[in-house]
Amino acid sequence: MQLVRPDINIDFIGKRKIAYGLSALMILITLTSLVVHKGINYGIDFAGGTLIQVRFSAPIRIADVKDGLKNVDLQASSVQSFGEEDENEVLIRTDASTSVTKGFAPRLAEAMKTATGAEAEIRRVEMVGPQVGKDLREKALFAMFYALLFITIYISGRFELKWMLSGIMAAALAGAVYLLSIFQVSVPFLMLAALLVAIALFWFLELKYAMGAIVALIHDVAITVGIFSIFGMEFTLPIIAALLTIIGYSLNDTIIVFDRIRENLKKHHRKPLGWILNRSVNETLSRTLLTSGTTLVVVISLLILGGGIIHDFAFAMTVGVIIGTYSSVYVASPILLAWQARKK
Numbered sequence: 001m002q003l004v005r006p007d008i009n010i011d012f013i014g015k016r017k018i019a020y021g022l023s024a025l026m027i028l029i030t031l032t033s034l035v036v037h038k039g040i041n042y043g044i045d046f047a048g049g050t051l052i053q054v055r056f057s058a059p060i061r062i063a064d065v066k067d068g069l070k071n072v073d074l075q076a077s078s079v080q081s082f083g084e085e086d087e088n089e090v091l092i093r094t095d096a097s098t099s100v101t102k103g104f105a106p107r108l109a110e111a112m113k114t115a116t117g118a119e120a121e122i123r124r125v126e127m128v129g130p131q132v133g134k135d136l137r138e139k140a141l142f143a144m145f146y147a148l149l150f151i152t153i154y155i156s157g158r159f160e161l162k163w164m165l166s167g168i169m170a171a172a173l174a175g176a177v178y179l180l181s182i183f184q185v186s187v188p189f190l191m192l193a194a195l196l197v198a199i200a201l202f203w204f205l206e207l208k209y210a211m212g213a214i215v216a217l218i219h220d221v222a223i224t225v226g227i228f229s230i231f232g233m234e235f236t237l238p239i240i241a242a243l244l245t246i247i248g249y250s251l252n253d254t255i256i257v258f259d260r261i262r263e264n265l266k267k268h269h270r271k272p273l274g275w276i277l278n279r280s281v282n283e284t285l286s287r288t289l290l291t292s293g294t295t296l297v298v299v300i301s302l303l304i305l306g307g308g309i310i311h312d313f314a315f316a317m318t319v320g321v322i323i324g325t326y327s328s329v330y331v332a333s334p335i336l337l338a339w340q341a342r343k344k
Contacts, residue, residue, distance in 0.1 A: 013274050023327075030229065044093065057120075064115045065092070078093045140240045148218075150170070152202070208335070253325060257332065261276060
């Protein structure tokens with residue numbers, strides 16, 4: 001099945017400077033948003049605290065809910081509507097890690113009923129301590145970092161047969177990061193420094209395919225995080241799962257294009273590299289559109305019909321699929337041209 005003609009010839013590579021400008025603008029907006037909002041809006045999973053979901057039998061006022069919380073020592077809480085309007089549900093968040101004893105839920109339900117005049121059902125109570133939240137943040141960063149390192153080994157080995165070189169580099173970086181983390185070096189700063197060092201090593205060791213893939217993946221994750229920051233959405237464990245899924249999805253799309261580039265380099269070795277890259281992207285365009293289109297149908301369905309619990313995950317996946325498709329065409333492949341310019 002093909003959505004586009006086999007002989008289509010869109011000048012993707014010729015528009016790469018426009019794409020670079022667009023990507024730079026999106027990254028700049030991301031950084032600006034993170035500075036303005038003073039970092040990521042961490043959810044209960046990472047920040048610690050208590051999350052309570054309550055369903056009422058009739059419409060209620062947020063102010064009444066806050067009044068009821070004072071009777072159970074949860075004054076410093078944020079309360080917001082949750083789900084569909086006719087479901088009469090609210091989410092209560094507090095920075096304090098409430099001790100959830102056996103009698104807490106009935107006592108809270110009674111306090112809500114007294115304050116609002118409606119029957120209250122406590123649907124869930126989640127409590128995460130501040131130290132646990134910190135540990136989860138660090139483990140999430142390590143998960144994404146090590147995923148990227150293993151990807152570099154795979155890409156370098158598959159496309160450039162540099163298994164040993166990439167393996168040694170990845171092991172050295174992973175070892176350095178682990179040792180420094182033992183000495184209480186800030187993990188976010190450590191991850192950022194390690195990624196910058198990795199990109200520099202790719203450049204000097206001429207691991208061009210690995211660099212193209214990793215820059216595209218960092219681009220995808222950064223912009224997705226930026227969009228969450230712009231809209232003030234919470235960053236939770238399901239979002240980390242979405243980011244790791246986005247990394248896998250975007251990498252798969254990039255590998256398809258890289259495979260065709262490698263084939264065309266052998267068949268059309270007398271042609272300019274720009275022509276080969278453009279032809280490769282055009283030849284895989286139908287497959288890219290089909291894969292992205294069918295994936296988007298699923299994640300948009302989850303976004304619309306999945307309910308509040310899965311909404312943020314589906315939103316992250318929707319953004320990631322769109323950005324990942326864009327980066328496979330306009331970020332990963334054109335980076336190979338930088339090597340040609342470097343050699344000249």
